Amino acid sequence: MDFVTVGTEFVNHYYQTFDTNxxxxxxxxxxxxxxxWEDEQFKGVESIMEKIGSLxxxxxxxxxxxMDFQPSIGGSILVSSTGQLLMDEDSNGIPFAQSFVLNQANGAWYVHNDIFRLNIMA
Amino acid sequence: MDFVTVGTEFVNHYYQTFDTNxxxxxxxxxxxxxxxWEDEQFKGVESIMEKIGSLxxxxxxxxxxxMDFQPSIGGSILVSSTGQLLMDEDSNGIPFAQSFVLNQANGAWYVHNDIFRLNIMA
Known part of the structure; x- marks a missing residue:
């Protein structure tokens, strides 16, 4: 699969899974x-999932x-997404930006880097 | 220099240079x-500078x-920035998101990947 296909399938899967499971x-x-995630940093699946579960x-x-994609270092893929978050019953979205580097290990793609920011004034 | 220092100096230099020269x-x-850059893609310094010069x-x-940074594949650095663009005499900023992968060649850092998006509804 080319990097656009890998990236597109990843982004669709990531947000669908985030929002439902x-x-x-x-x-x-x-x-x-x-x-x-905003001002906090986490390393490793356990630490990351603990944070994501605690939101x-x-x-x-x-x-x-x-969503945008570019081939990057060592066969990795840079993924950039922009959008808005709709939370609970609030109908006003908050813009967000998220950057990923996808990499392959043992033939499977995984998220090597993940940076999430609400795109609002500090 | 650690990745945070490299990334911070890069981001400050990049936007200062973009806005003044x-x-x-x-x-x-x-x-x-x-x-x-939005829906267009460019490869190589000449093509990229032609686009940037034409804005x-x-x-x-x-x-x-x-601005956020993470160490990435093969010693590269993932850089994510969010902010707003103030253009010409318009005082209303437009939110943007930009992702970079910085890499080293011959001992110097360069921009391997650069994705720029205005963070507005499609």
């Missing part, structure tokens, strides 16, 4: 994965505006 | 560099909200 994201991370909203919907 | 960005790209605003200011 957050625990299912654990398949995407390994011991080498890093997550920056306080009950209902969440990622509305993706754009 | 766009042609000076050419030092940051090589023949291997890729740029996605139609006269005055531009990037106001960076956040």
């Amino acid at each position: 957050r625990a299912g994201l654990s398949n995407l991370y390994t011991a080498d994965s890093m997550l920056t 306080s909203f009950q209902k969440i919907q990622h509305q993706v505006f754009r | 766009r042609a000076g960005l050419s030092n940051l790209y090589t023949a291997d560099s890729m740029l996605t 139609s605003f006269q005055k531009i200011q990037h106001q960076v909200f956040r």
Whole structure:
């Protein structure tokens, strides 16, 4: 599969899983994965899934505006997504930006890098 | 230098140069560099600088909200920035997100990947 196909399938799967079955994201991370979530940093699937599981909203919907992909170092893929988050009963979306580097290990793609930011003034 | 220092110096230099002397960005790209600018894609420093030089605003200011960094594949660095663009005489900023992978060649850092998106609904 080319990098656009891998990236597109990843982004669709990631946000669908995040919004419906957050625990299912654990398949995407390994011991080498890093997550920056706002001001916090996590390394490894256990630490990352503990953070993702602890997020306080009950209902969440990622509305993706754009997803972009480029081939990167060592056969990896840079993925950039922009969109807005709709949380719980709030109908006003908050813009977000997320960057991933996808890499292959043992023939399977995994998330090596993951940086998430709400795109709002500091 | 650690990845946070490299990334921070890069982001500060990149936007300062973009806003004051766009042609000076050419030092940051090589023949291997890729740029996605909204829906267009460019490869190599000449093609990238032609695009950046052709952007139609006269005055531009990037106001960076956040910059984040992670070490990535093969000693590269993933850089994610969010902020808003202030263009010409318009005082309303437009949110943007930009992702870079910085890599080293011949002992110098260069931009291997660059994805720029205005963070607005499609």
